[in-house]
Amino acid sequence: MKILFLMKPLAYVKPDKDTSLLLMQASQRLGHDIYFLPQGGASVTPDGLVFDGILIACTGNKEFPFDVRQRERLHENDVDVIFIRTDPPFDDAYLHDMWVLDRLSDRVRCINSPAGIRTVNEKLWLTQFKDLIPKTWVTTSRDMLEAVLSEQGQLILKPTNGFGGQSIFLLLQDDVNKHVILDTMFAKNTVYVVAQEVLADAAQGDKRILLCDGEPIGAVLRVHSVDDHRNNLDSGGQAFATEITGRDQDIIDVLKPQLLSLGLRFVGIDVIGDYLIEVNVTSPTCLQELNTLDGYAHEDELVSRFLT
Structure with missing residues (x-):
């Protein structure tokens, strides 16, 4: 298979933290060709979509994680899967990429659906679930x-x-x-x-729960530093092991049919105490932290499920 990763520039990938890197490594281990696709790298033509991708290989070297091999112009008929992993903000460039990818034939699988990503603003979409949110x-x-x-x-x-x-x-x-x-x-x-x-429970951190096809893979508790209220790992928070509670599962059960109907197969939800705070569909993270905490390489199972 040829698998494209629409994502931030490779130079910005953090080998110790990046979930996209794990998905690339798993795809490579399964014997597939992996390509980096930059924003704006897809074009609509009379003959279908074409992609200006870069064939790469994961090296396993944290200092130089990628071997950049060659640029290739790929027709959509030659592409099997596209992982959409571009970070927010969801600006004009992001929106235009999603509109272009809407033109794909059904044969090409997108993780996640461009239409689903457009629909679910990560801060606003959850306001419809009034019983789940603060x-x-x-x-x-x-x-x-x-x-x-x-x-x-x-x-x-x-x-x-x-x-x-x-x-x-x-x-x-x-x-x-x-x-x-x-x-x-x-x-x-x-x-x-x-x-x-x-929420008073915010002092104990927030929980990132990763979902595959609406089912929980696992969870990570993110706890803020002593001099910051933000629990995000990019803002200095630390990751700890945690469990998925009955209330967490109730939230997941409400979200699952909606996520599946929108083609959102890989999702991260954030929970504080009993409340849903955010639903992340653009580039869910914390897979590396989850692997470290429970000693399991979740990316292999994830990619296998996405490709079958």
Whole structure:
């Protein structure tokens, strides 16, 4: 098989953390050809889609993890699977890639579905599940948010289009930096801001649960550093072993049919205490941490399932 990975530039891959690298290594171990596909690397032609990919091999060397071999222009008839692993923000370039990939024939499998990725904003989509989430406000109105802050006393603020803990603020009503933070979040009046109530259980960390075809693979507890409220590993958090609880499974059971109907086969959900916080469909991470904590190479089973 020829497998394409639409993802960030190879130079930005972190060998000790990157989930995409594990999926590439597993694909290579199974005897498949793997290609790096940059953003904008797909084209629509009268004869179907073509891809300007780069044939690569995983070396197992953390300093130089890839052997870059040759550029190839591939017709969609020669491609079997595309892993869409581009990190947010979901900007125009991301959106255009998804529109182009919509033109693919059904023969080519995408993990995840371009239409599903477009549908599920990782911060907003879950607001339909009111019984699963903390109190949440999504607005472009600074006045509304200030009124909510006055009522709640504290809020978690985040952009609708970030990742890795970027621009996430714990905002207190009496914070001397309150106006600066609000100025930053509402710098563009047409950009929505997400505000969530502060959960007491956040002090114990948040749980990343990885799902394959709507079923849990495993979970990682991410705990913030002593000088930061963000649990994201890219923001200094640490990973610990954890279990999937009955409440976690209840959340998964509600999400599963929706995710499957949208073609979202590899998903990461974030849970704090009893509440769903985010649903990650663009480039779910934490597979390396899960492997380390439970001593199992999950990527081999994952890739085998995706390819059959």
